[in-house]
Amino acid sequence: MAKTQFPMMPKAGGGVLGKLVGIVVVLAVLTLVLKQPAEAAAIAKGIAAGLGGAVEGAATFLKGVLG
Structure with a gap:
């Protein structure tokens, strides 16, 4: 029997555009961390909070729903 795939789930691998966007985001974060480490730390703390x-x-x- 063939595997059943969920119609809503994206296929593994993605396209060229998705990979390009991912690379651009990684480069932007790396540039922010290297050029402005204090601001990058503040952003990370804000995201964590x-x-x-x-x-x-x-x-x-x-707790309110179940308790």
Whole structure:
């Protein structure tokens, strides 16, 4: 029997455009870190704080729904 693929899931590998966008993003982040390390650190701390807040909010929501 053949494997069943989910119609909504993207195929592995991606196209040239996706790879190009990924390379551009990696180069932009690398340039930011090398040229402005203090600003890059501040951005990383902000992202981490935002993710931490989102996790705490989700946990609070689940406690309210399930508890």
